[in-house]
Amino acid sequence: MASTQPAIPLTPHRRSHRRARLVLAGLVLAALAAFTWSLSAGALPVSGADLLNAITGGAGGMETDIVRTLRLPRATAAFACGGLLALAGALMQVLLRNPLADPYVLGISGGAAVGALGAILAGAASGWIDAGAFVGALGATLLVFGLAHGDGSWTQTRLLLTGVIVAAGCGAAVALMLSLAPEGRVKGMLFWLMGDASSVSQPWPALVLLLMGLVIALPFARELNLLARGEITARALGVRVGRLRALVYGLGALLTAVAVTTVGSVGFVGLIVPHLVRLAIGNDQRLLLPAATLAGGVLLCAADTAARTVVAPIQLPVGVLTALIGVPVFLFLLARHPR
Amino acid sequence: MKMDVRPPILGADRLSVEIGRHSVCRELDFTLQPGDTLVILGRNGAGKSTLLHTLAGLREPLSGAVLLSGQPYSAWPRGHEACLRGLLAQSQPDFFSATVLETALVGRHPYLGRWDWESPADEAIALEALAQMGLEGFAERQVPTLSGGERQRLAIAALLVQQPRLYLLDEPLSHLDLHHEIAVLEHFRGLAASGSGVAMVLHDINLAARYASHVLLLDGEGGHVFGPARTVLTVERLSAAFGHPLRAVMDGETSLFVPV
Numbered sequence: 108m109a110s111t112q113p114a115i116p117l118t119p120h121r122r123s124h125r126r127a128r129l130v131l132a133g134l135v136l137a138a139l140a141a142f143t144w145s146l147s148a149g150a151l152p153v154s155g156a157d158l159l160n161a162i163t164g165g166a167g168g169m170e171t172d173i174v175r176t177l178r179l180p181r182a183t184a185a186f187a188c189g190g191l192l193a194l195a196g197a198l199m200q201v202l203l204r205n206p207l208a209d210p211y212v213l214g215i216s217g218g219a220a221v222g223a224l225g226a227i228l229a230g231a232a233s234g235w236i237d238a239g240a241f242v243g244a245l246g247a248t249l250l251v252f253g254l255a256h257g258d259g260s261w262t263q264t265r266l267l268l269t270g271v272i273v274a275a276g277c278g279a280a281v282a283l284m285l286s287l288a289p290e291g292r293v294k295g296m297l298f299w300l301m302g303d304a305s306s307v308s309q310p311w312p313a314l315v316l317l318l319m320g321l322v323i324a325l326p327f328a329r330e331l332n333l334l335a336r337g338e339i340t341a342r343a344l345g346v347r348v349g350r351l352r353a354l355v356y357g358l359g360a361l362l363t364a365v366a367v368t369t370v371g372s373v374g375f376v377g378l379i380v381p382h383l384v385r386l387a388i389g390n391d392q393r394l395l396l397p398a399a400t401l402a403g404g405v406l407l408c409a410a411d412t413a414a415r416t417v418v419a420p421i422q423l424p425v426g427v428l429t430a431l432i433g434v435p436v437f438l439f440l441l442a443r444h445p446r
Numbered sequence: 447m448k449m450d451v452r453p454p455i456l457g458a459d460r461l462s463v464e465i466g467r468h469s470v471c472r473e474l475d476f477t478l479q480p481g482d483t484l485v486i487l488g489r490n491g492a493g494k495s496t497l498l499h500t501l502a503g504l505r506e507p508l509s510g511a512v513l514l515s516g517q518p519y520s521a522w523p524r525g526h527e528a529c530l531r532g533l534l535a536q537s538q539p540d541f542f543s544a545t546v547l548e549t550a551l552v553g554r555h556p557y558l559g560r561w562d563w564e565s566p567a568d569e570a571i572a573l574e575a576l577a578q579m580g581l582e583g584f585a586e587r588q589v590p591t592l593s594g595g596e597r598q599r600l601a602i603a604a605l606l607v608q609q610p611r612l613y614l615l616d617e618p619l620s621h622l623d624l625h626h627e628i629a630v631l632e633h634f635r636g637l638a639a640s641g642s643g644v645a646m647v648l649h650d651i652n653l654a655a656r657y658a659s660h661v662l663l664l665d666g667e668g669g670h671v672f673g674p675a676r677t678v679l680t681v682e683r684l685s686a687a688f689g690h691p692l693r694a695v696m697d698g699e700t701s702l703f704v705p706v
Binding site for chain 2 (some may be wrong): 123200206326330332333335337340342343344345346347385389390433
């Protein structure tokens with residue numbers, strides 16, 4: 108509305124918001140492109156017409172079946188989990204006021220790994236592996252929260268240290284299980300650890316949770332801006348910091364737990380995507396949270412497609428590719444950005 | 447003539463504050479009227495910041511009450527207190543980059559609804575506050591590129607953007623050069639003259655003497671002296687409170703306090 112009135116000049120703030128909206132629109136287009144690529148690429152290439160037919164629900168042959176039953180769930184799971192991890196990472200970075208924080212820093216992925224690998228070691232079916240991962244993730248979350256919150260104080264350092272130590276403990280347990288496991292199960296364990304979207308059966312819980320997470324987080328985005336500027340300042344401006352932190356912690360943990368349960372502990376997305384987006388549009392959480400969510404989804408969806416196509420028929424674990432793509436891109440942007 | 451029936455901007459009613467087991471003040475009573483400037487003085491660790499946070503409603507007192515415009519903080523609708531009193535914290539950590547304008551706009555938060563964005567009017571308020579703190583032309587700069595003094599003035603600008611009735615300032619002059627020290631104090635003197643209340647922690651006794659209408663002197667052991675600046679600022683009291691002998695040097699009408 109205001110942008111059509113020439114009476115209001117385009118101030119710096121407005122200009123940066125317009126840029127952020129352009130970035131958001133670009134990310135939506137990128138998401139569409141990533142989905143199109145993910146659904147059409149593979150051992151059996153699917154043409155644009157068949158793809159449209161498959162998505163709109165028309166009857167069709169083998170292409171339609173492959174898109175609907177194999178590629179669509181997998182692409183959706185990858186997109187949703189990339190978004191979950193990026194959103195959780197952005198939340199954790201504000202919560203801990205630490206740019207090195209990621210969704211796993213509080214031991215959530217470690218706990219999930221212990222649960223999942225325990226289930227694999229026991230020879231459980233894939234549904235039980237997911238259950239084990241989820242229980243492990245929530246267990247680690249509650250453990251860290253309980254230990255760090257025990258005396259009622261809420262210092263970031265204490266939370267971070269507790270999380271790092273619990274993660275280290277989980278790492279030791281994982282190493283122990285890997286060394287005890289029979290050879291036939293080690294590869295499955297390693298794929299789980301590196302993150303792998305090939306065995307996803309149900310992508311919808313992740314997608315639903317992603318939307319819920321955004322709907323819950325966005326109303327608090329401006330308060331998160333204040334929290335990033337320090338607790339005293341935030342409280343003096345009327346933010347209920349304790350409640351906000353508990354909300355962010357709980358939400359971040361839940362998002363991460365579902366992502367890890369769905370695709371395993373894919374690294375780097377939750378750390379790098381929020382920073383990439385921050386470099387592009389700044390640190391206003393109202394824009395950063397949706398933009399990071401979209402960018403995380405695009406990255407993981409594209410990385411997963413690459414993981415199953417670049418050296419086909421061999422499938423790579425997607426976590427390896429996110430690191431291989433994410434690390435150089437991030438280093439390039441960091442070196443280029445004038446600070 | 448009609449008396450001003452509005453309640454004082456800030457009141458302490460038999461207020462006792464402790465940090466750890468250390469007593470900051472016991473049974474403190476004072477009121478701050480529109481136009482008053484209160485300076486809190488005391489040695490390191492006397493609890494000046496703790497007291498200021500208590501007066502800001504961010505910390506529960508041991509006993510007694512803090513009254514903001516006549517009511518305890520708990521009686522104000524949630525979030526409304528941030529429209530009435532603003533706090534300049536001692537340090538402004540910045541872990542993530544932001545522009546100067548974004549940082550100043552933070553002060554508009556109490557006035558915005560959950561889904562609102564800052565309007566051009568909010569932006570005009572922020573730009574004006576930046577100009578008042580000598581930061582015109584800095585709007586698009588990244589905060590980490592600012593000097594310590596510039597950051598301090600930015601924090602003060604963000605507080606001005608909040609437009610409270612009561613300004614609580616924790617060492618507002620830290621990192622500032624002489625010119626900006628005086629400019630900041632003159633600005634708050636002007637705000638007090640137009641009906642605001644100001645309470646600040648300072649370290650410079652002579653600036654306190656020049657700008658305070660009232661002084662609260664903490665002795666570091668729970669004792670305090672409160673009163674008009676002229677009666678509180680004496681060589682004997684200051685020497686005792688700071689644990690270092692002072693003497694007064696007359697300079698025309700005013701006396702300056704110099705450490706011996």
